[in-house]
Amino acid sequence: MTAVTTVAGLDALAPTDRSAEGRERARSDRSGWSPDGLPDAVVRPDSVDQVQQVVRWAAAHRVPLVPRGAGTGLTGGAAAAPGQVVLDLSGLDAIESLDPGARTAVVQPGVILADLDRAAAAHGLRYVPDPGSVAIASIGGTIATNAGGLRCARHGGTREAVAGLDVVLADGSLLRTGTSGARSVTGYDLTSLFVGSEGTLGVVVRATVRLQPLPVATATVTALFPDVATAAHAVATVLAAGPVPPTLELLDHATLAAVDPALADRGGAFLLVQTEGAPALAEATALAGLLRGTALEVDVTDDPVRAERLLATRRDALPAVQRHGRVLIEDVSVPPAALAEAITGIEAIADRTGVRVFTFAHAGAGVIHPLVLTDDGEITPRVRETVDAIVALALRLGGTLTGEHGIGALKRHWLPDELDPVARTTLHRIKAALDPAGVLNPGKAI
Amino acid sequence: MTAVTTVAGLDALAPTDRSAEGRERARSDRSGWSPDGLPDAVVRPDSVDQVQQVVRWAAAHRVPLVPRGAGTGLTGGAAAAPGQVVLDLSGLDAIESLDPGARTAVVQPGVILADLDRAAAAHGLRYVPDPGSVAIASIGGTIATNAGGLRCARHGGTREAVAGLDVVLADGSLLRTGTSGARSVTGYDLTSLFVGSEGTLGVVVRATVRLQPLPVATATVTALFPDVATAAHAVATVLAAGPVPPTLELLDHATLAAVDPALADRGGAFLLVQTEGAPALAEATALAGLLRGTALEVDVTDDPVRAERLLATRRDALPAVQRHGRVLIEDVSVPPAALAEAITGIEAIADRTGVRVFTFAHAGAGVIHPLVLTDDGEITPRVRETVDAIVALALRLGGTLTGEHGIGALKRHWLPDELDPVARTTLHRIKAALDPAGVLNPGKAI
Ligand SMILES: Cc1cc2nc3c(=O)[nH]c(=O)nc-3n(C[C@H](O)[C@H](O)[C@H](O)COP(=O)(O)OP(=O)(O)OC[C@H]3O[C@@H](n4cnc5c(N)ncnc54)[C@H](O)[C@@H]3O)c2cc1C
Ligand SMILES: Cc1cc2nc3c(=O)[nH]c(=O)nc-3n(C[C@H](O)[C@H](O)[C@H](O)COP(=O)(O)OP(=O)(O)OC[C@H]3O[C@@H](n4cnc5c(N)ncnc54)[C@H](O)[C@@H]3O)c2cc1C
Numbered sequence: 001m002t003a004v005t006t007v008a009g010l011d012a013l014a015p016t017d018r019s020a021e022g023r024e025r026a027r028s029d030r031s032g033w034s035p036d037g038l039p040d041a042v043v044r045p046d047s048v049d050q051v052q053q054v055v056r057w058a059a060a061h062r063v064p065l066v067p068r069g070a071g072t073g074l075t076g077g078a079a080a081a082p083g084q085v086v087l088d089l090s091g092l093d094a095i096e097s098l099d100p101g102a103r104t105a106v107v108q109p110g111v112i113l114a115d116l117d118r119a120a121a122a123h124g125l126r127y128v129p130d131p132g133s134v135a136i137a138s139i140g141g142t143i144a145t146n147a148g149g150l151r152c153a154r155h156g157g158t159r160e161a162v163a164g165l166d167v168v169l170a171d172g173s174l175l176r177t178g179t180s181g182a183r184s185v186t187g188y189d190l191t192s193l194f195v196g197s198e199g200t201l202g203v204v205v206r207a208t209v210r211l212q213p214l215p216v217a218t219a220t221v222t223a224l225f226p227d228v229a230t231a232a233h234a235v236a237t238v239l240a241a242g243p244v245p246p247t248l249e250l251l252d253h254a255t256l257a258a259v260d261p262a263l264a265d266r267g268g269a270f271l272l273v274q275t276e277g278a279p280a281l282a283e284a285t286a287l288a289g290l291l292r293g294t295a296l297e298v299d300v301t302d303d304p305v306r307a308e309r310l311l312a313t314r315r316d317a318l319p320a321v322q323r324h325g326r327v328l329i330e331d332v333s334v335p336p337a338a339l340a341e342a343i344t345g346i347e348a349i350a351d352r353t354g355v356r357v358f359t360f361a362h363a364g365a366g367v368i369h370p371l372v373l374t375d376d377g378e379i380t381p382r383v384r385e386t387v388d389a390i391v392a393l394a395l396r397l398g399g400t401l402t403g404e405h406g407i408g409a410l411k412r413h414w415l416p417d418e419l420d421p422v423a424r425t426t427l428h429r430i431k432a433a434l435d436p437a438g439v440l441n442p443g444k445a446i
Numbered sequence: 447m448t449a450v451t452t453v454a455g456l457d458a459l460a461p462t463d464r465s466a467e468g469r470e471r472a473r474s475d476r477s478g479w480s481p482d483g484l485p486d487a488v489v490r491p492d493s494v495d496q497v498q499q500v501v502r503w504a505a506a507h508r509v510p511l512v513p514r515g516a517g518t519g520l521t522g523g524a525a526a527a528p529g530q531v532v533l534d535l536s537g538l539d540a541i542e543s544l545d546p547g548a549r550t551a552v553v554q555p556g557v558i559l560a561d562l563d564r565a566a567a568a569h570g571l572r573y574v575p576d577p578g579s580v581a582i583a584s585i586g587g588t589i590a591t592n593a594g595g596l597r598c599a600r601h602g603g604t605r606e607a608v609a610g611l612d613v614v615l616a617d618g619s620l621l622r623t624g625t626s627g628a629r630s631v632t633g634y635d636l637t638s639l640f641v642g643s644e645g646t647l648g649v650v651v652r653a654t655v656r657l658q659p660l661p662v663a664t665a666t667v668t669a670l671f672p673d674v675a676t677a678a679h680a681v682a683t684v685l686a687a688g689p690v691p692p693t694l695e696l697l698d699h700a701t702l703a704a705v706d707p708a709l710a711d712r713g714g715a716f717l718l719v720q721t722e723g724a725p726a727l728a729e730a731t732a733l734a735g736l737l738r739g740t741a742l743e744v745d746v747t748d749d750p751v752r753a754e755r756l757l758a759t760r761r762d763a764l765p766a767v768q769r770h771g772r773v774l775i776e777d778v779s780v781p782p783a784a785l786a787e788a789i790t791g792i793e794a795i796a797d798r799t800g801v802r803v804f805t806f807a808h809a810g811a812g813v814i815h816p817l818v819l820t821d822d823g824e825i826t827p828r829v830r831e832t833v834d835a836i837v838a839l840a841l842r843l844g845g846t847l848t849g850e851h852g853i854g855a856l857k858r859h860w861l862p863d864e865l866d867p868v869a870r871t872t873l874h875r876i877k878a879a880l881d882p883a884g885v886l887n888p889g890k891a892i
Contacts, residue, residue: 101686102783146631159635160606173868181781183811184846185592185642186853186864187873187892189605192638196631213689240547243659279725335627337548365629400630407632418632422619426880427633433879434872446633 010043010085013057014050017042026086029073030133031329032377033410039066039080044088048166048174048205054087055203055439056172064442067199069109069141072133074329075408077145077198077444087203089140095119096206103211104163104181109140109204116209125211128155131404132315140204146196148404150311153336153364154246155212157404159195166206167194170435180208193430198406198445201434215246215276219284220307223295224267228252228347228359230294231269232340235363237290238273239336245287247274248364249314250343255358255371258320259313267296271363272314274307314360318371321358327371328379328387331411332394333403336366345393346370355386367403368394391417407445415446456489456531459503460496463488472532475519476579477775478823479856485512485526490534494612494620494651500533501649501885502618510888513645515555515587518579520775521854523591523644523890533649535586541565542652549657550609550627555586555650562655571657574601577850578761586650592642594850596757599782599810600692601658603850605641612652613640616881626654639876644852644891647880661692661722665730666753669741670713674698674793674805676740677715678786681809683736684719685782691733693720694810695760696789701804701817704766705759713742717809718760720753760806764817767804773817774825774833777857778840779849782812791839792816801832813849814840837863853891861892 010016017023018041026042028034040063045051058065065087066080080086093110100123107116113134117127131137131149141147143165148157164178177190194202225231231250238248249272257264271291275283281302288300301307321327334342343359346368350357356373372386391401391414401407401414415424427446431438456462463469464487472488474480486509491497504511511533512526526532539556546569553562559580563573577583577595587593589611594603610624623636640648671677677696684694695718703710717737721729727748734746747753767773780788789805792814796803802819818832837847837860847853847860861870873892877884 099783102781104781146635148629148631152629156602156606157629159638160602169868169872175868175872176866177869179779179781179846180844181783181812182779182840182845183594183598183603183813183849184779185594185848185850186846186861187869188647188876189592189635189638189642190869190872192605192635193876196635201634216688242662277725278728279723282724333625333628333630335548335550335625337545337627366627367629394628398626399628400625400632402631403629404631415632420622422615422621423623423633423636426615426621426636429879430634430639430876433875 010041010054010057013053014043014045017044026068026071026088027080029071029076029078031074031076031410032326033076034079035081037082039084039086040082042086042088044091046091051168051203051205052172052174055168055170058085058439059171059437062437062439065439066441067144067203069138069144070112070136072137073141073145073408074331074405075410077406077408079409090138092205098123100125102181104208105211106206106208107139108206109138111139113137113139113142120211121214124214126214127161127209128212129158129161132318139207143195143204143207144197144199145406146404148362148365148367150247150249150314150362153244153248153362159192161210162191162195162207163210164208165191165194165204167202168205169202170437170439175202178208181210196406198408199441200431200445201440203440215280216278217280217302218304218307219275219280219300219302220310221273221284221288221291222299222310223271223291224263224297225269225271225295227268229340229344231271232343234271234291234294236337236340238287241290244336244364245273246276247272250361250363251314251317252359254356255317255321255360258324258358259317272310317360321371326374326377327358328374328383329405330370330372330387330390331367331402331405332370332390332399333365333367334394334397334399336364338397338399339363339366342368342394342397342399346390349386349389349393353382353386355382357386365403366399409444456487456500456503459499460489460491463490472514472517472534473526475517475522475524477520477522477856478772479522480525481527483528485530485532486528488532488534490537492537497614497649497651498618498620501614501616504531504885505617505883508883508885511885512887513590513649515584515590516558516582518583519587519591519854520777520851521856523852523854525855536584538651544569546571548627550654551657552652552654553585554652555584557585559583559585559588566657567660570660572660573607573655574658575604575607578764585653589641589650589653590643590645591852592850594808594811594813596693596695596760596808599690599694599808605638607656608637608641608653609656610654611637611640611650613648614651615648616883616885621648624654627656642852644854645887646877646891647886661726662724663726663748664750664753665721665726665746665748666756667719667730667734667737668745668756669717669737670709670743671715671717671741673714675786675790677717678789680717680737680740682783682786684733685810687736690782690810691719692722693718696807696809697760697763698805700802701763701767701806704770704804705763718756763806767817772820772823773804774820774829775851776816776818776833776836777813777848777851778816778836778845779813780840780843780845782810784843784845785809785812788814788840788843788845792836795832795835795839799828799832801828803832811849812845855890
């Protein structure tokens, strides 16, 4: 058990858990990775005021704080080490208000995305960002990672859905950014600066988010292809044909076998396309026509129940693969037009290294998740070679090492491959300007 | 004539104009405002390298630089004073590449928006941001102000159209932000930080911008209302009926009289709605039906030539009003659902103060431009009272003092009304982190 000397005085400020079990539960995230040892304590404030007091306390005592939402992150962003205190925001979980006329909601950070979406649906609205983890991830965590998801290619990700934030800064002061829904260019775009900052610049304690009308209709096309290269080229055809469809998901054969073995017996890759609005069915039918050229099977439905079932299958991809063994979850992204080259390139890398890779993609956004099977958790040289080659390929294609999961702790070693010294220095200057003592989530993101 | 002692050494680095005429041309923008006296010089680099050298020179000699695009700004952002040097980016005006497959273009800052849009149109694409000044404004200036325009409510403004930037920082180093079109969450969102920073954090020397497919069809509804209150309520009806239309513009009677006196004789306010895509005409017809309840006249067209003529009329609103006298160009913004309350409130303010106000709005985005007539350029107490009351009203409705034109020099005195000390301190910390010597556009934006 780790020493808990650093937490003196904390208990008086907010509910604090120093039990081994509590600290064990808060030491990692869904990447499965955590540093050796346990964090010193888990503090779970009940109010914004308590958050401010905790941050002030941490600043005064130079105790590193690790903000934590629902712990569903995939890069160790919320992982905490000895000497650190976890700042658990899950207790701040109220939808404070929802204004159907303004199409906005004011929410606390611990609200689970699906709960907000359900509350919005009661008014014919939806919260657009829908990562695969929509049923378990928190608003605060998704803001801190600028989460994407299945709808973000057309409708934008978390950044586009956030109108304004309340953020507790590293000195404990409370910053309000943005507006309650108005377009604004007053000052620098602080909202966008905090979105995606992974808890390193401030603690999100409240957000005003935009809601969108539910589409009047949706239609869904599914298509089975002989192999992933053909499916990826079909994506290119769809993208060239017009505006990007709201949802365009691709699963390779390995992933398909994990989520739906029967389907995997009949084909080598799967595509799921969703269209929206009054012409949804007509658009879907037209897209199905495009896909029929190369697909083995194509199906179109405008039945929302069946569509939801198909989406659920897709959302299950990550946990389904994880049941096959421990994987490194990569998250590269390329310009959508380069998707086919990236997908076939990843296949070639796996063939070369002989490491098993499960690949699926938010294809419309160019975000690709190659899940690289480890040797029972061990990262062998071949596994390392595989992931390094995948990242290098994405960068060569004009892409990035993280399309939506963030850098966290696990992707930092690749930062110099993507960002030159000027860019890295600029990030550190901003960090130093807002958190000079380095209290907030040190060692993450940048 | 001002002393030009500060410019020693500059001429060797890039083409430098020290003539009185050259400096006179570069001292102001379309706000008509400028400080007393002329800037010391106008330097017009031919290359990114020259920009870097000029910035290094300025940093070494502590000479304030004022970046300048096309000078069409409306807040004095590009206005320059004695002791300052204008850094004119209009010479960097190449479209370096345009990739129709990737739907991106790499452009230099001096490219005029309409030229990029035309180049895109040759490939069935468009550049979405379309401020009224689309024919005269530069990419760099619109990035520096995060310009909005007629299409931004549905499709986003400049920020959403920019994938990555090359920025010369205050120490002369060259920063690359973002990607060449991939979704990325690597590091903080530096692209969004520089978009809208009004030349105070860095000089934009290159941008990768996203292009969108041209809509397969558009349709346009125009409607004439008895008065602006009725028109504003009709906007609320349109907004409540579904997703925000791509274009939704409102003109009050005074503005209408300036742009089209014949039309103004028949009604008191004008609405222009544009829909896009395959169902454009059906959607427009449905919206027309909604408007018929309260409008005097409603017209629907899917003729693109007629639509372009109507849009041109709307784009002419500002210059048409300016022909009536010198105005203060306000740019408040409110949550779109509060538009009717804002518009009627502005009317009431003008009635009370007896000052003439011409109001038009990008209604779908909640951005309102009340043009407040001065006393032949003089800002009398009544004029001051009018603009102050308009800003206060917008803030009370959850809005902002600038929806798209920026703070520049002219709106800085209102900053404390919108941003509390924590927010202002945060802006200044970021400025100090990136431009510690205060070389870039001092006295603007924050
Ligand atoms: C099955 C599955 C599917 C997924 N699918 C997707 C997907 O499609 N798209 C996608 O983008 N992601 C996806 N993810 C990743 C994950 O859900 C997201 O990263 C999510 O944003 C994490 O939210 P969280 O509340 O769990 O945050 P946590 O994991 O608790 O924290 C994530 C990061 O945010 C910081 N943080 C948390 N709360 C705050 C706060 N209030 N203020 C400041 N910083 C804070 C933490 O310090 C950490 O750096 C998936 C994860 C799983 C398990
Ligand atoms: C008739 C008319 C209609 C308009 N309609 C709209 C509208 O609908 N929506 C809207 O948003 N605006 C509108 N505007 C305002 C104006 O066109 C925009 O603000 C535009 O973005 C200014 O571009 P510019 O190239 O002229 O920039 P400038 O006026 O030259 O500069 C504007 C600001 O950007 C900075 N800057 C310029 N270039 C760079 C660079 N390369 N790097 C860093 N900083 C730079 C300057 O220092 C200054 O602070 C309108 C203006 C007019 C005259």
